[in-house]
Amino acid sequence: MIPTNPAIVAQAAARRLPRVALLLFCLAYLLPGFIGRDAWKSADASGLGFMTELAQGTAQWLHPSLIGMPAENPSLLPYWLGAWALQWAPAWIAPDFAARIPFVVLLALCMAGTWFGTYYLARSPKAQPVAFAFGGEASPKDYARAMADGGLLALIACLGLAQLSHETTPAVAQTAFTAMVFYAVSAMPYRPLLGALGFSLGLAGLSLSGAPVMALLYGLGGLCIHWFDSHTEVQNARTARNKGLTSYAIVFAIFVAATLAYLLDLWRWKVEFPQATYKHWRGFAELLLWFTWPAWPLALWTVWRWRKQILSRHISRHLAVPLWFVGVTLLGTVTSNASDRALMLTLPPLAALAAFALPTLKRQVASLIDWFTLLFFTTCAISVWVVWIAMLSGYPSQPAANVARLAPGFEAHFSFVAFGVAMAATLVWGWLVKWRVGRHRTAIWKSLVLPAGGAALCWLLLMTLWMPLLNYAQSYNAMVERAIEKMTPPGCVEAMGLSEGKIAALQFYGKLEMRYALDKPRCPWLIAEPGDNFSAPQALDEKQWILLSPIRHPTDGNESVLVFRRR
8 A cells, every 4th residue: 555645764764965065056046148248139129129119218117118018028127127227336347248137036036946946845744754663754944945946956957048038027036926926835834924015015026027927827726725734734734814814925926916916918828839739739748847857847846746636525735736836837838839948837736746756766766867967068078178178179070060150250259257257067966966976965955066066067158168159159149240240331220020139239339320111211221031042022112222232140030130221
């Protein structure tokens, strides 16, 4: 007979990571990617464009726009935060970095929400490990802290989190507020006031970030879980009166979030039913597998090992809360046209769900995870170093030739700062591997140390050694510079068919006065999206415009433009 509670954890295994080490580890993952780069294509650049127009007063705060065109995403708060940062930042801070500062805070909020949400879920009685006959089982608080460390490590280890979480897009804000609501629902039995406050702020933030439907579903699910959890689960955490008052607070928070979305006309989430084709579902499955790795196999193991509690009549908060959040976000991903960014909302609750697999893993499975992670991330780190050496020295010749072919025109330069940071991170990785195999083998979170450390290492190496190359390939700056060279003197430019990211890059980095193209030309220059084989757009009146040159992006032909001069 399979026991209802599969967690068997001794006190020695309920060790927590040293707080200083955990904080430094989070900073090493958090800051790289926000520092030392331009806005990347295309959502990152478009977000910067909307923020800049709000900060300059050329767009309305309740209706963000870019050269008069409204945003594709019905979002307000992320653009407000970036615009306020641009207005308040001192002159010595680069404007594009200043716009990212609020998103550094949002990513930190996502990490904190995941840690505290996992902590309070692990505090629930049904999540506690089995009591030993002669004592020695993990104490509730120590166990919860160790599990929270595991949940945070699982979040950082997710491969899909790295790039998208370091952009200035509404998806980052939505993920942060999802983590806040997740924390609030998890903490309500123990911190009713803080839980209600976090719930209200999280739902309001989701609505203002362009996800009112997600806020409504999170709120309704949280209300049901909060109301129907068993009395034995909550009797030591709050009185029945507190439970009723908190329920009213949840209802009020849902009402406020829905009203905000209605008054600000944010109920415009585009729902697209998935195509009933094998190619579509295969692509979604592949995205799901790599984006949420390694959290998803651990989450499935949690569902299997704790299935007795899932199927019981009484709600187990540590399973019901993350399962509801994961289910809602997966539904949003399937019905969204931006599946990768929508899938990012899944990561905080999925990481918490994955953490509850840790007390049930067998030693052989944990060893398999360690060896696979060690080989995978060590190989990735070596590859980054080899390509970086090839970029600078030309040897080995094959990686150098690949870089020259994929990024023509790129010139590598040596940076002592980047080299020092990358070398330090590599040495820490070596020490972490030695530490993992030599000490603290009994810690619950031991199986996620190498996955999280390897993900952080590779991300940091890419954001230091490869940053000039990635910035050259991922930004529009090289294309903008080539376009400006064709316009003498540059100034007023009309845009025809360009994406939001291109318009924002031309306006922000090119210092061009961009305008939406109308039937009657108003500017001496026009930049248009090319058609097939770099043909002029059909809507263009060739009697009024002369094609000067097609401007190709150095690494992506799909991001090219056509430059025209008025006759």
